[in-house]
Amino acid sequence: MDANRIKQDFQVYEDKTLCYLDSAASSLKPDRVINVLDEYYKKYGVNVHRGVYNLSYIATEKYESSRQTIADFINADFDEVIFTRGASNALNVVALSYGMAHVNEGDEIIVNELEHHSQLLPWQQVAKAKKAKLVYIPLTIEGRITTENFQKVLTNKTKVVAINHTSNVMGYITPLEEIIPLAHEVGAVVSVDAAQGVPHQKIDVKSLDADFLAFSGHKMLGPTGIGVLYGKEALLKEMSPVEYGGDMIDSVEKYESVAKDAPYKFETGTPPIGEAIALGEAVRYIEELGYENIREHEQALKEYTIKEMQKIEGVTIYNPTVETGIIAFNIDGVHPHDAVTYFDGDNICMRAGHHCAQLVTRWLNVVATLRISYYVYNTFEDADQFLTSLKGAVAFFKSVGF
Amino acid sequence: MDANRIKQDFQVYEDKTLCYLDSAASSLKPDRVINVLDEYYKKYGVNVHRGVYNLSYIATEKYESSRQTIADFINADFDEVIFTRGASNALNVVALSYGMAHVNEGDEIIVNELEHHSQLLPWQQVAKAKKAKLVYIPLTIEGRITTENFQKVLTNKTKVVAINHTSNVMGYITPLEEIIPLAHEVGAVVSVDAAQGVPHQKIDVKSLDADFLAFSGHKMLGPTGIGVLYGKEALLKEMSPVEYGGDMIDSVEKYESVAKDAPYKFETGTPPIGEAIALGEAVRYIEELGYENIREHEQALKEYTIKEMQKIEGVTIYNPTVETGIIAFNIDGVHPHDAVTYFDGDNICMRAGHHCAQLVTRWLNVVATLRISYYVYNTFEDADQFLTSLKGAVAFFKSVGF
Amino acid sequence: MNNMENLYRQVIMDHYKNPRHKGLVNDEHYHTSHIKNPTCGDDITIQSRVEDGIVKDIRHEGTGCSICCSSASVMSEVLVGKTVEEAEKILETYLNMLTNKEYDEEVELEDAIAYQGVSKFPARIKCASIAWKAFEDTLKESE
Amino acid sequence: MNNMENLYRQVIMDHYKNPRHKGLVNDEHYHTSHIKNPTCGDDITIQSRVEDGIVKDIRHEGTGCSICCSSASVMSEVLVGKTVEEAEKILETYLNMLTNKEYDEEVELEDAIAYQGVSKFPARIKCASIAWKAFEDTLKESE
Numbered sequence A, B: 001m002d003a004n005r006i007k008q009d010f011q012v013y014e015d016k017t018l019c020y021l022d023s024a025a026s027s028l029k030p031d032r033v034i035n036v037l038d039e040y041y042k043k044y045g046v047n048v049h050r051g052v053y054n055l056s057y058i059a060t061e062k063y064e065s066s067r068q069t070i071a072d073f074i075n076a077d078f079d080e081v082i083f084t085r086g087a088s089n090a091l092n093v094v095a096l097s098y099g100m101a102h103v104n105e106g107d108e109i110i111v112n113e114l115e116h117h118s119q120l121l122p123w124q125q126v127a128k129a130k131k132a133k134l135v136y137i138p139l140t141i142e143g144r145i146t147t148e149n150f151q152k153v154l155t156n157k158t159k160v161v162a163i164n165h166t167s168n169v170m171g172y173i174t175p176l177e178e179i180i181p182l183a184h185e186v187g188a189v190v191s192v193d194a195a196q197g198v199p200h201q202k203i204d205v206k207s208l209d210a211d212f213l214a215f216s217g218h219k220m221l222g223p224t225g226i227g228v229l230y231g232k233e234a235l236l237k238e239m240s241p242v243e244y245g246g247d248m249i250d251s252v253e254k255y256e257s258v259a260k261d262a263p264y265k266f267e268t269g270t271p272p273i274g275e276a277i278a279l280g281e282a283v284r285y286i287e288e289l290g291y292e293n294i295r296e297h298e299q300a301l302k303e304y305t306i307k308e309m310q311k312i313e314g315v316t317i318y319n320p321t322v323e324t325g326i327i328a329f330n331i332d333g334v335h336p337h338d339a340v341t342y343f344d345g346d347n348i349c350m351r352a353g354h355h356c357a358q359l360v361t362r363w364l365n366v367v368a369t370l371r372i373s374y375y376v377y378n379t380f381e382d383a384d385q386f387l388t389s390l391k392g393a394v395a396f397f398k399s400v401g402f
Numbered sequence C, D: 001m002n003n004m005e006n007l008y009r010q011v012i013m014d015h016y017k018n019p020r021h022k023g024l025v026n027d028e029h030y031h032t033s034h035i036k037n038p039t040c041g042d043d044i045t046i047q048s049r050v051e052d053g054i055v056k057d058i059r060h061e062g063t064g065c066s067i068c069c070s071s072a073s074v075m076s077e078v079l080v081g082k083t084v085e086e087a088e089k090i091l092e093t094y095l096n097m098l099t100n101k102e103y104d105e106e107v108e109l110e111d112a113i114a115y116q117g118v119s120k121f122p123a124r125i126k127c128a129s130i131a132w133k134a135f136e137d138t139l140k141e142s143e
């Protein structure tokens, strides 16, 4: 994969010095995705479903064909793809609709300290509301979820397993192919947070056998304001809507109403139309690049970077065995917020903080971490720019007395 | 106001024959709003709040300054403006957070048959869940809500009044300046659906004294995927979040967590960043046009059109006394879906259906209605194009035997 | 200007004004399917009775635009008396015709050919197909 | 290249390594304010004791970056002993300086002037102001 060529697809790289290493927070957006968004607004920017004239017909067709594109992309059926505001919104729908209806007093919900707040907290709320028990998978010494440790907490009382595909802090990939069948054996449903998975590797919901799976548009070259919730048809069928209103209802009486079928019963009001259409374009772009190439490219960058980082004294890497393009680290004795300003001075964008995952930050026994994350447009020049800056940072902070 | 000049601000009008009369469903978007959206994606399309580098700082500043723009626009405080996915989402937050916590068995919730499903159905759900009573304001013979009729149903048991500012079917403006103080006298809170209000006239939440007020971006020259919930600070303060996750939380423990203050506790996950920033630009555009001018212009168009429509035999207008730019009508004996295809043939876009308000359609005793709705870019030429087409339609359907 | 004449053919208007096979029956030999198009309020119920591989009867009831209501009536006239196989072939051909797909011009659509013009009005394709789809559902149930 | 030297002045590093007035007290004469910046985990508590219109003492405790922690220490040194009016004036001047607003250069900021460079690092302004804002809150409570 020629990342230098790919950079040309992104207007933000008109700034030649930009070294963007924060794709796990939000990816950059290629021009063709923005153009598709523009085209919606400039040529047929009207409402969907409700209109019976031509412009509205076009908008509806494009919106729904984007749903089909995404369904094909993850090997789901059309009716199993719900457009949401983002991954957080999607994960909340699972907890509020499925969780609140199916979890009862004494039931167990399996979570873990690696989860993003958007996956952890909705279930913390369900557990509280329903007097269910929140059970944590013990992490290994590396901070990983293993099948073995999962089995230690799986019981016949387990009703739900809320788990990430890829950790946004540690970058580890969860062994879901093993965990999901085990969970199904005890009759639990598995809700997968794939916000960090779908942008980087092929996910086939059917072969994975996930019950629910959520991801965001803005982390996979798409716009903000859009995400996806996949749910198995049979589960969606018997679930109640969370929000009620226009476009999700079949018939309305004064005191009763009947909702449409999925996915529409979960999509009340005017949906994020332009956003959904543009997300379809992002999917096409990813498919053209090819997941194999993406994975290989990110791996190579990651391996090179970690190898070089390990040569620098005064740097701690928290996930040296990581299998994705996410590297968590700190400069010893330097608060990440101080460090990140140094990198910013070199036009290198990276995250400092708890990355919406306070539990694992605490598990690491630090106040916060630095994180770089690679994506399709990152080059070895980016890696070198980062490594040079990292050396400079270590030296600088030492020199001023940290 | 020179609507012919305004048309030039909208690229969609490169199609000179386009006669767009469906702004009540979704407005067209001016180029400058699209450009601001583009600028976000092309220049600083990164995440907010979490980043501590410069690009993210810019994104955060623009996102939050858009909140201030909108707060000033409706005379609210900064912390009282919550970004949502749209009006429907906003109205559901009120019902799910405020309603579910404060409405109890035997309490009364006042609604009416004019409400959009997105305002009616969330309260229908609250009423069911809480065994509260849904009470309907009787409509006048014109289909209006009056203070007098409101008083007939207001009691000491009234806990919530869910009401529209402007009806999306009939275009009537509700006498909220009278209704809100009466509701407050009995201690009820008033949740106002202003999706059809804010695009067309100045709304000052303080002088109106609304407790909650919701509207959508896409109906007021902004993008899809964004809306606003205004709530009084004191109410928001004691309300619980509906969705939990990243960005809305202060501190997270394994079994407990503490949410941030409003507005953030209601904005979990990556927000619709580009959309919020672009909505700020839409507000500036509206302010530059001036509400006085907008109202005057829409009034003139509406009056001219109704006067001319009344001269055409075989047309029934359902709201001849309307005070806004919304006209509901039918061609006698012709199903609206048939009619709308005729107009579409003349490149005139309008709605046919129940407009997400089945109760008022039933109240009118029709299966569906046609609706045209005027906005800033509509001209008298548009009105004439519509009137000519209407005459043609009446003649045509007669000729083929309707 | 408008090319509405292509849509509102005489056959269509005739069936709209004077629907055949209208009204449902209460008979367990019939299979029933109910489809709605909430966009415009079309709401149609189709019943069919199949015996010995032959479509013996079709009934319909509902509200909707002229295209939707007439198509239920036309369909009933065209399909009653056909074998299930013939009916399925006509159904497939008809839906392909509506959606601008390739279709077998050899298949005799009879009066249903009047809906050829609908393909030029994409927003109305659903109106013309909803009754046929409901019929298709009743066939599936019969199997 | 980087102009980090403008940010990490010696005074700042000194107060970061050797904070003065650190540690809270359990004394009802003190007013307390706690501010967090969840973005980066800054979390600071400020206490102040005002008597006869004079800032008698300031205490601080918390975690955060060097800018945040040091500024609490510097602030304590600068403001203790000042009248409330003087303290408010310094506070206003300091915040204006940080945010690139016009500010009265006549006002003596003492060591707090070391934070002048922060205005060039917009993403760090919050770090440098959070302790001062917390102090402002304690003053309001004293009124």
Ligand SMILES: Cc1ncc(COP(=O)(O)O)c(C=O)c1O
Binding pocket: A246, A268, A269, A270, A271, B024, B025, B086, B087, B088, B089, B116, B118, B119, B164, B166, B167, B168, B193, B195, B196, B216, B217, B218, B227, B356
């Ligand atoms: C009166 C009214 N309320 C609420 C809504 C819902 O707005 P949205 O679809 O943007 O959520 C609409 C628009 O359809 C409306 O007209």
Ligand SMILES: Cc1ncc(COP(=O)(O)O)c(C=O)c1O
Binding pocket: A024, A025, A086, A087, A088, A089, A116, A118, A119, A164, A166, A167, A168, A193, A195, A196, A216, A217, A218, A227, A356, B246, B268, B269, B270, B271
């Ligand atoms: C693992 C993970 N889950 C969920 C989310 C939430 O996604 P969003 O902010 O788009 O709702 C994120 C992104 O921050 C994430 O990294």
